Amino acid sequence: MKNRLKVLRAEQNWTQEELAQRVGVSRQAINAIETEKYDPSLPLAIKLGKLFGKPVEEMFALDENTDHG
Amino acid sequence: MKNRLKVLRAEQNWTQEELAQRVGVSRQAINAIETEKYDPSLPLAIKLGKLFGKPVEEMFALDENTDHG
């Protein structure tokens, strides 16, 4: 998965900590998602979509390649 | 989370097994999601959205209540 989280957060001038609090996860979780260590859960992705006013699939996109998530 | 998976699948006259194969998971996973035992991962939710031609947040909705996913 690719994601536009870092950019969207920067547009709002929010720190990772600030964003984390807004969606109810830890700062490290936000960092891990931005640096693509793992994908957010679906509920978290939906919360982020609501917060940034973007559809989920606009923020998070599957990799082109065949199999791997 | 609530989801409209069972209805959408029925509209296409697909079995759980058929749907599972199309999105690359086990039949039991589809069943567990339809019966709301757990939420799909984000990549799976996006695949399902593509397959049914629906935005993710139209297929899967956060619970009204405060905290729990």
Next chain:
DNA sequence: CCTAAATGTCAAGTATACTTTACATAAAGA
């Protein structure tokens, strides 16, 4: 009624998405 297909569910194992704590580094300002 009998059978087969579809669905529901359980158990046990693995992978992924988190948590907290901790520490290293880079940038910005006094």
Next chain:
DNA sequence: TCTTTATGTAAAGTATACTTGACATTTAGG
């Protein structure tokens, strides 16, 4: 330079999302 803030990362633990295999129940058709 010293300190503060933001970020990156790691380890260890827990919760959740899957897997396969098995079996019970429901549904549809003969």
